Amino acid sequence: MMRRSWAAVFGSQQFGLIVVILLLCALLTGFSGSFNDHGRSVNNFLNAGTLIQVLTDSSFFAVMAVGATIVIISGGIDLSVGSTYALAGVLMAMVLRGHHDLGAGGVLGAGLLCAGIGIACGAANGLLICSLGVHPFIITLGTMLVYRGISFVSSRAESILVPQSLTAFAKARLGLPGQLHPIPMLVMIGVAVLGWVFLTRTVAGRRIFAVGGNLLASKYSGLRVTPILIGVYAISGLTAGIAAYVGASFYGAASSADGTSYELFVIASAVVGGASLTGGKGSAISAMLGALLISLMRQSVRSLHFDQNYESIIIGCAIIVAVVLDRVSARLGSRRFYKKQA
Amino acid sequence: MMRRSWAAVFGSQQFGLIVVILLLCALLTGFSGSFNDHGRSVNNFLNAGTLIQVLTDSSFFAVMAVGATIVIISGGIDLSVGSTYALAGVLMAMVLRGHHDLGAGGVLGAGLLCAGIGIACGAANGLLICSLGVHPFIITLGTMLVYRGISFVSSRAESILVPQSLTAFAKARLGLPGQLHPIPMLVMIGVAVLGWVFLTRTVAGRRIFAVGGNLLASKYSGLRVTPILIGVYAISGLTAGIAAYVGASFYGAASSADGTSYELFVIASAVVGGASLTGGKGSAISAMLGALLISLMRQSVRSLHFDQNYESIIIGCAIIVAVVLDRVSARLGSRRFYKKQA
C-alpha cells in the first residue's frame, strides 16, 4: 500500500511539473534578494504576499486552462476563450452598470450571469463544430473574432466599472492578515479539483477521453459524440466565464480588450501540463500547474531583475525548457521508482 | 481526355474555393458602385488597380500560408511565422542600413539574406522539435516569443528603412500602366506554384504527406523522419523570409512589430484551403486561395461600406461561412460531375 502511494507520487503526471515548479521557486528564493520590513529581513519572493500574488496572477489563466485541457482531451482546440472572457466580463459589467450595492444574492447572480454567458458562447462553438463538421480551429478562430467584436460593439472599448460589492467579494481576506486576497487562488484550486474529479471519476469525463482517443471506436462503442463535444466546449466557455467573473470583480472593471491573446497561453498551459494536442490525454490539475509555471516564469523575469527588454526571449526559452524538464523529471521519477522495485 | 479534365476541374480541391471567391467577387462588383474616369464608368471593385491591390494585400499572407500548409501536411503547426517575418525583415534592414544604392546584385543578395534568416529560424524550430520530442505547438510558441524578442532587442522597435533600390524592385511596374505593382502578386503565384510542384511531384513532397499521414508507417517503410521534419519547418521559415523580403521592400521599412498575430490567420488560410490539422492533407495552391479569400473578405467590409466597428464580427462569421461554402460547393461540384458521367 505504502509502495503503491509512492509509485503514485513518482509516477504521476504531476511529478515532473511539481519538481520544475519547486526548482524555480528555490531559484527565485535564492536570487531575488530581500527587503527590510520593520527590522525583519523578508525574502522578496518567499513571503505570503508575493506567493499569493503569483497564484492570483495565474488563477485566471489556470481556470481557463482547465477548460482548455478538457477540450484538448476531446481532440479539439478552443481559440475563443480570451474573447469569451472579454464578452462575459463586459456584458456582466454592463448589466450591473449603475448598481452599487448588490448584496449576497446579487453577487451570486452576477456570477451565474457571467458563467451563463460563458456557457452560451462555448455551447455555440460546440454546436457549430458538430453541425458544420468544420475543424474547431476554424470555428473558434471565427468566434474569437465574433465574440471580441460583440464585446467591442457593446462597450465601445470603454472600461466599465463593476459594483463595489463584487470587488469586496473577490478581494475578501477570509481572515488573512494584510493585503492578502485568497479568493482567486481558491477559485483556481476549486475549479482544478472539480475538473479533475469530473475527468477521472465521472462517466462523462471518461467519454471525453474516449472521443479524443479514437472517435471511430467511440462511435462503435455506442457513444453519442455530438452532445459530448457540445458539452466539452460549453465547459471551456464556462471556465472562461468563471475566470471573467473573478477577473472583473478582482480588478474592478471589464473592457473589451480583456483577455487579448490569452488563447495561445491558455492552450500552452494545458500542453505544458501534459495534454496532448492529438487528443485523449490531459489532466486538470496538471493544466493548473502548467498555468502556474508560466506565471512563475513571468514573475521570475521581474524577481531576478533581468533586463526587461529580454522578457519575451527569456519566457520563450523558459517555456520550452520547462516542458523538456517536466518530461525528463517525470521519466526519472518513474524510472527511479521502478528500479527500486526491481 | 476531355471528360477527365472536366473531372479534374470539378472534383479538384480548388473547385469549392474558386467558386466561393468568384461569388464574392461578383458580389463586390455588383454592390460596390462605380466611378467616372474620364467619361468612362469604371466599377469600383472590378478594375486593375483594386484587383492588384487585393492580390498585393494577400500576397504576404499567401506566401506564408504555403509554408504553413506544408507544415500542416506533415502533421505539425508553426506559430512562429509572424515573428520570423519580423526578424528576417529587421535583420536585413539593419544589415543594409546606410546603403543607398544596391544594384541588381545587392537586391538579390538582400533577398538571399532574408530567405537565409527565415530558413535558419525554421530549421531551428525543426531541430528543437525533433531533438526534444516536444509538440511543435509548444516549440514554435516558444520561438515565436524568442524571435520577436530578438527583433525587438536588435531594433528597439525602430522602423528601419530599407534601401530605395529594394523598393524600386518590389514596386517595379514591369510595363504595366499607371501605379500597378505586380511583383508581390507574382511572387505569391510563383511560391504557390513551386509549392504545388514540390508537394505533388517530388519525392520529398510525397514523403511529407507520408509522415503526416502516419508517422509509424513512414518509419516502418524506412523513411528518415528527422531530416524530413527539419526540412518542413525550414521551408516554412523560408516562406516567412520571402514574405518579409517582399514586404519590407514593398513598404520600404521593417520593424519588430511586423507580422504581429499573423500566425493564426496564416494557419487559417491553409485550413480554409483544405489542409487538415491532423496531417496528411493540404495543397499549396489552395492555401494561396485561402489567403486570398480572407483578404477579399477584409476588402468587402470596406467596399460594401459596412460599419467598420463590425469588422471583426463580419470577418469572424465570413471565415466560418467560407469554409462551409467551400466544402459544400466542392461536394456539389464533384457530385454534379459524377452524375453526368453515370
Next chain:
Amino acid sequence: MSEQATAIETRAISKSFPGVLALDEVSVRIAKGSCHALVGENGAGKSTLGKIISGLIAPDKGEILLYGQEVRFSGPLQAIQAGVGMVHQELVFCENLSVAENLCLDAPPTRGPFVDHAEMLRRAKKWLGSIQADVDPSAKVGDLPISKQQLVQIAGAVGRGARILIFDEPTSSLSQRETQVLFDQIRQLLSSGVTCVYVSHRMDEIFTLCDKVTVLRDGKVVDTSPIEALDRDSLVRKMIGRAIEVPTAQQSHREPGKVLLQVENFTSAGKFTAVNFSVRAGEILGLAGLVGAGRTEIAEAIFGLDPAVTGSVEINGKQAQRRNPQTCLKMGLGLVPEDRKRQGLILGMNARENISLPTLPELSIAGFVQGSRERSLASQSFVQMRVKAPSIESSTLGLSGGNQQKLVIAKWLAAHCDILLLDEPTRGVDVGAKAEIHELIRKLAQDGKSVLVISSELPELLILSTRIIAIREGSIVGEVPAAHATEEVLMRMMTGLS
C-alpha cells in the same frame, strides 16, 4: 536440410518493455531457404522477435547474425537494404496516400527530380499481381477494407525482393482462396532460395507450409523441432502447456427460440443487395464469403453505421428503422468490429477503461463511475479471456495483437447484448484462447442469445454455427444447416463455381 547454411541466427536476444520481459535470451537459427514457423500464445514475443530482426526495434541484449555476419540495424531502412522484409501483423499505412505510393514509399521511382507516377503504378500493379491481389493501386489505402490492406502489406514486402521475409500472421483476415494464392507464392519464393519466418495461430498453415517450428512461451524458446517430429496436439501442448480438446462438430444445440433479429430486403448501393435473413434465440448464424463479399458491410449496416441503407430491420421483435449504435445498444444489439485498432479499441486508454466503455452507465451511480465494480468487471474479463498483460491498468497500446483482440471481445461480452454480431472475432487469437472464445459464444447461444459470426476461417464457422449463409458479391447465394455444411460446399457457393 540441417546441412544448409544459416540465414538468420539470433543469439541470446532479450527485450523488455515497462513491466514485461518480452524476450528472454532468445536464440534461434533459421536455415537458408527454409520456412521456419514461430508459434506461441498471444504475447509470447513472436512479433517482438520479428521486429527486432527487421530493425524496427533494438534489442536490449544479444546479437543477430545474417548469413553468419553480425548485423546491428539502427532502423528499418538498413534492414530493407540488407534484404530483410516483414509483413507486419498490425497494418500500418499512410492512409491518406494511394496503394501505389504506400508500396513505393521507401524508394519511389523518379524521372529527373520528380516522382514517376506511371512507373509507380506499374510497379504496384506488378507486385499486387504477383499475389493475385484484386486491389486498385490508385485507391486510397484508407478506403480499403482491412482484408485488402493485408494484401497490400504482403505485396509490399514480397515485391521488394527481400531475401529474408518475416510473415507475422499474414492470413489473419484472409479467406481460404487468398491464403492459397499466398502459399503458392511463398513456396515459389522458398524454391528460389528466399528464407521465410512464418508466424501464425492457424495450425493447419504451419503443418502445410513450414519445415521447422520454434515455440515461444513467455519470451523464452521452449522448443525447436522439425515439423515431422510434431503433430497438432503435441505442438499445442508445447505452446500453452496443456492440451485442448477440439470439438469437431457442434455440441448439443438448444432448440431455437423466437426470432431476435430479422433483416428484410436490405440493400445498400454498391455494397449489397436484397439481403434477407433472420436469427433466432439460441442460434449461431455464420456468414461465409470471400474477402470483399460485403459481410462486414451488412453487419455495420445492421448496427446503424450505414446511412444509405434501405430495407427493414427488426430487433427483439421491434422495428428499428432509424438506427444508430446507441439505439441498437439500447435494444440489445452489439457489434464486435473487425478492425481492432481503428474501431475496436481506444489505444490511449488502459485495458480496464476500454472494457467498461459501452457499459459505463451500468457501472455508475449518479454519473460517477464505481471504481470497484469497474475493476472487478475488468479482472473478470482478464481471467475469462486469458489476457496476458501486466495488469488491468496496462496501456492497450503495448499489448500484443491477440491480446488486444481479446479485449475487444471482452468489452462486448460485458455489455450483455441479446444479439451479438461478431466480425472476425478470433483474428490473431491463439489456439487456447480461441477455444475459450468459441466456448463463450456457444454459451451465449445456450443462454438464449442470438449470435451472428463472420469469419474468413471456414473451419471456425463449421464448428461454431448452427446455420451458415454464404455471401457472394453482396448477395446471399445459399444457406446450409450446419449438419450438412462442409468446406467444399461452402467454397463452391462463395466462389460461384459449381
Next chain:
Amino acid sequence: NGGDTTTTSETKVDSTTKVESGKKSLTISMIAKSSTNPVFLSAQTGAEAAAKDLSAKTGVAIKIDWRTPEKEDGQVQAQRIAQAVNEHADAILLSCSDAGKVTEAIDEAVSKGVPVMTFDSDAPLSKRFAFYGVDDIATGKLVMQELYKQLDPQKPANVAILAGNQNAPNLQKRVQGVKEEAKSHSNVKIVGTFYHIETPQDAAAEVLRVMKANPQINGWAMIGGWPLFTPTLLTDLDPAKVKIVAVDCLPAELAYIEKGIAPVLLAQPTYKWGYVSVETIVDKLINKKEVPVMNQMELVRVSKENLGQWAKQLQDWGFKDIDPKYLAMSK
C-alpha cells in the same frame, strides 16, 4: 448599409468636378492606429463633430470615412491608404503605427493627388502636408518632470516605467523621454521598464507583480494609462508610499487623482486630434489657406484643481460613465 452607398454615389459625381472648383463634398479617410483603442474612438468622435460643424459653415458635405485597422499594424495601414486612394478619397488623415511602413504609401497617395495629414504619430520623412499632435519624447520628459515634483527630492526615488506594448515605436520614444529626464535628477533611479499586454487587467497585474519584486519602488512613470482604467491600484497601492504620473486621463482614471495616488495625469485631448485635424484639412482644401506643417498639441495637466473642469470637458466630448460627483465639482 444603404445610407453609405448613396453617399458614395454622391462622391463619384463630385470626383469629376473635382478639378474644377466649388466642391460639393469632401471625403476624409481617417486611419488611426487601432479601432479598439478608446483614445482613437474619441478622435473619431472629434473628427465627426468637426465634419458636422464645418459642413454647416462651408456648405461642403464633409464625410469621415473611418478605416482604422483593428490592431496596430503599419503594413495594414499602408494597404488602407492605397485602398482609400483607389476608392477616391479626397484626403487622408492618419496616425502612423509605423512611420517607415507608411511613408511610401503616403507619398504615392500624394502623387495621385490625395493630400495626407498625420496626427498623434507623424511620418516626418513623408510628403504629408501637416501634423497635429504632441512630441512623444517631450511627453515622456513631462511625465518624469511631473513625477519628480511629487517625490521627496531629499530621498532616493526609485522609478519604474510602465510601457505597454514593447514593439510600439511611439511608446519607445516616450520611454526614452522619461529616461532622459530622469538623468537630470541625481536622486532618481530607474528600476526598469516594464511591458505588458495592453489590457487594463494585465496592466494592473503587472504593476502589482513588479511591486512585489521591487518593494523599493516609490514612483511610477506610466506612458499610457492602462492600469488606471481599473480601480485595483486605488486599493492595492499605498498613496503614502507610491506616486503615479500617467499619460491619458479617461473617466475611469479620475478617482486616482482624487485619491492622490496619481496626483497628476497628463491628458491628451484626443478629441482634438480629430477635431483640429479636420479643421486643418478643411482650411487647406476648401478655404485654400496656408497651414503650418507642425501643429503642436498641448497636453492638459489634470490634477485636483481642474478635476471638475476636465470631467466636464470629457462629457462634452461624448464620454459616458463619468462619475457625477466629479461633474458636480465643475460648478
